[in-house]
Amino acid sequence: MTGSAPSAPAGRVGGLLVALGTPAAPTTKAVRAYLREFLSDPRVIDLPAPLRWMLVNLVIAPFRAPHSAAAYRRIWTEEGSPLRVHAEALLDAVRARLGDTMPVELAMRYGAPSIASALQRLRAAGAREIRVLPLYPQWAASTSGSVTARVYELAADRWEPERILVLPPFFDDPGFVGATVGAITAVLEAHPVEALVCSYHGLPERHVHKSSSEAAPCTLDDVCCAEVHAHNARCYRAQCMATTRRIAEALGRPDLRIEYGFQSRLGRDPWLGPTTTEVLDRLAAEGVRHVAVACPSFVADCLETLEEIGIAARERFIAQGGANLVLVPAANADPRFADAVARMLQRGAQPVGDGLVSLSAPTARRADGA
Numbered sequence: 435m436t437g438s439a440p441s442a443p444a445g446r447v448g449g450l451l452v453a454l455g456t457p458a459a460p461t462t463k464a465v466r467a468y469l470r471e472f473l474s475d476p477r478v479i480d481l482p483a484p485l486r487w488m489l490v491n492l493v494i495a496p497f498r499a500p501h502s503a504a505a506y507r508r509i510w511t512e513e514g515s516p517l518r519v520h521a522e523a524l525l526d527a528v529r530a531r532l533g534d535t536m537p538v539e540l541a542m543r544y545g546a547p548s549i550a551s552a553l554q555r556l557r558a559a560g561a562r563e564i565r566v567l568p569l570y571p572q573w574a575a576s577t578s579g580s581v582t583a584r585v586y587e588l589a590a591d592r593w594e595p596e597r598i599l600v601l602p603p604f605f606d607d608p609g610f611v612g613a614t615v616g617a618i619t620a621v622l623e624a625h626p627v628e629a630l631v632c633s634y635h636g637l638p639e640r641h642v643h644k645s646s647s648e649a650a651p652c653t654l655d656d657v658c659c660a661e662v663h664a665h666n667a668r669c670y671r672a673q674c675m676a677t678t679r680r681i682a683e684a685l686g687r688p689d690l691r692i693e694y695g696f697q698s699r700l701g702r703d704p705w706l707g708p709t710t711t712e713v714l715d716r717l718a719a720e721g722v723r724h725v726a727v728a729c730p731s732f733v734a735d736c737l738e739t740l741e742e743i744g745i746a747a748r749e750r751f752i753a754q755g756g757a758n759l760v761l762v763p764a765a766n767a768d769p770r771f772a773d774a775v776a777r778m779l780q781r782g783a784q785p786v787g788d789g790l791v792s793l794s795a796p797t798a799r800r801a802d803g804a
Contacts, residue, residue, distance in 0.1 A: 448537045448561025449779040450552055451525060452581045453569045453734065455544035456515040460506035466499035472544040477580040480641070502737075509740040517736035518542075520766040521569070524734070527772035528779070536779060537561055543581055550588055563597040565779050569733050571610055572673035573603040574637055575645055601778055605662075605673040606680045609774020613765040614730050615684040622690070625760050627726045629691040629717055632681060633710040633743060634674045634731040636696040638703050642671055654706070671706055677730045693717070697729075697747075698738050714747060718754035725751065728762035733771065735764045 457468040473479050473490045481489065506515075513519045525540040532538060537559035541552035556564055566585050568578040582600045589595040604610050618630065639654060645668040646652035652669055659672040666672045678694050685692075695710035710727070717725060727747065729739045744761035751759045765771035 446536065446560050447563045447565060447782075448539070448556035448559060449528070449532070450549075450556060450564055450566045450585070451521070451528070451538065451540045451569055451775070452549060452552075452566060452585075453517065453521045453540070453542055454577070454736075455542035456517045456736070457503075457506060458545065460503055460510045462500045462503045465503040465506060466495045468545055469495045469499055469502065475544075475576075475580055477583065478576045480576075480644075505737060505741045505746075508745060509737060515736075516740060517734050520734035520736075520764070523767035524569075524772060524775065527767045527769070528776050531772060531776040532779070538779065543584065549581075549584055553585070553588055557596070561596065563599065565782055566598065566600045567775065567778055568600070568603075570731070571603060571605045571607075571677060571733065572634070572670050572731055573605075573668060574670040575641060576637070578603060599782055601782070603673060604774065604778065605677045607774050607778070609770045609777065610733070610765060611677070611680045611684055613768035613771035613774075614728060614762075615681055616768065616770065617763045617765070618681070618685065618726065618728055621726045621760050621762050622687075625726065625758070626724045627690070627760070628722045629693060629725045630685075631710060631713055631717075631725060631727045632674075632678045632692065632694045633697050633727050633729050634677075634694065634706075635729075635738065636699045636705045636709070637670050638701075638705050640703065642669060642706065645669065674731065681728070681730065691722075697742060710743070710747065711750065714751045714756075714759070715754055718751055718756045721755075723755075723757035724760075725756065725758075726760045726762055729764060733765045735766060739764055 455468065455472065457464040470490055473494055474486065476483070476486065479486050479489065509516055511519060521540055525538065529538050537556055539547075539552040539555050541547055541549040543549065553564065566581065568581040570577040573579070578600075585598055585600065589598050621627065642652050642654065646666065652658055652666060652671070654671060656675070658666065659669065659675040662669075662672050662676050674694070678692065682692050693713050695708050695713040696706045697710040699705045699709060714725065714727075727743050729743060732739050739761060743759075748759040748761070
């Protein structure tokens with residue numbers, strides 16, 4: 435059971451972990467409220483406010499909520515939402531590692547516990563510098579960018595705001611990669627696997643273009659995303675590709691076929707591709723019968739991993755002729771990941787390049803000349 439943050443003397447550094455969020459219950463009413471908050475964020479649906487309001491409140495929330503609530507019921511546990519259960523377990527593990535040296539709180543960008551309430555608890559614990567770690571391995575304006583904007587908005591409302599330090603993405607952090615590879619290895623040892631698919635949350639192509647460098651506009655191809663450097667340091671796709679490469683390197687399995695795809699598409703606008711569904715359909719058509727799917731853009735198992743991949747994608751793959759699809763667990767509260775999170779909070783930001791690349795990114799260090 436997650437307790438309150440440990441007390442700390444005035445002026446100490448505090449840590450804030452921020453996850454996406456989850457409905458309070460697997461009911462249509464609760465899911466509708468969550469979707470309205472989530473999708474009303476202009477960084478998630480970047481349309482003019484009147485169009486966004488109509489789309490969310492007249493189309494998506496009314497019609498998607500019953501379907502999403504049914505999906506949540508397929509994965510809901512006695513303890514509650516899997517995402518919150520795993521996030522709280524990670525919080526407990528990080529607190530155990532940091533002890534009395536740093537108060538740490540957990541917040542959800544949408545839903546409860548709110549960022550505002552978590553900041554208040556850190557202030558009460560005496561924190562006057564707050565290190566914020568968005569729990570998204572790869573940077574995107576709709577995820578880490580939204581967390582950053584909300585934290586600064588809340589801090590700006592104070593007469594004497596604390597020092598806010600938002601930590602960079604950790605798409606190739608050794609602890610995060612190690613936890614992911616450990617989970618993949620366990621699956622490979624327990625199941626016959628012919629191909630591994632790394633499935634990342636999808637993103638509209640326009641989001642990637644809006645975040646790309648004017649000096650070197652993103653071309654959304656493997657040449658552009660072959661490494662992370664100063665010109666594409668904000669590129670979500672480049673960071674996803676870097677995560678895939680690090681996983682492949684750490685696995686050291688040249689005999690294993692490794693593919694990537696993007697899931698959770700919403701709407702008809704062009705999104706990053708190929709979709710995970712397209713990849714799995716192609717593998718089944720090619721006679722691949724046993725696949726494993728890892729979701730390295732999610733640090734906690736949630737609706738998108740447990741239901742979208744572990745249930746729906748598995749059923750589709752088998753219907754297409756496959757024999758089995760095994761979902762690789764997320765990092766969750768894996769000790770290697772908890773160690774990494776504690777380390778990131780302890781050392782704070784050590785910016786490389788424009789400060790948005792991972793603290794451990796070797797390609798970023800080379801681009802910076804270090």
